[in-house]
Amino acid sequence: MAKYSSKINKIRTFALSLIFIGFIIMYIGIFFRTSPLWMTIFMVLGLLSIMASMVVYFWIGMLSTKAVQVSCPNCGKHTKILGRVDMCMYCREPLTLDKTLEGKEFDESYNKKNQETHS
Numbered sequence: 001m002a003k004y005s006s007k008i009n010k011i012r013t014f015a016l017s018l019i020f021i022g023f024i025i026m027y028i029g030i031f032f033r034t035s036p037l038w039m040t041i042f043m044v045l046g047l048l049s050i051m052a053s054m055v056v057y058f059w060i061g062m063l064s065t066k067a068v069q070v071s072c073p074n075c076g077k078h079t080k081i082l083g084r085v086d087m088c089m090y091c092r093e094p095l096t097l098d099k100t101l102e103g104k105e106f107d108e109s110y111n112k113k114n115q116e117t118h119s
């Protein structure tokens with residue numbers, strides 16, 4: 001699928017990467033099996049990382065209930081806005097609930113991130 005960059009999708013990607021990092025850390029711990037102390041440290045860190053991702057997933061669930069569902073003016077699909085400014089999950093159209101924020105905040109934060117994901 002395309003690289004979505006709406007906030008919920010970003011957080012979801014972050015949570016998923018935390019799980020991978022957790023497994024990688026625990027895998028590294030196996031190499032230290034001769035040293036019980038280091039192996040325990042790596043295992044605990046790996047578990048903490050996986051637990052953190054669970055917390056983040058739970059947080060996404062909380063955020064999703066707060067997100068406002070709108071139909072995108074650009075592609076017409078139903079997407080969710082988180083906070084005052086966010087992007088369409090499907091076409092990355094910048095969306096805002098607050099008309100006074102149109103312009104500045106997008107230029108500073110979202111356009112920049114757009115370019116990063118394009119390159």
Ligand SMILES: [Zn+2]
Binds near residue numbers: 088093
């Ligand atoms: Zn759209």
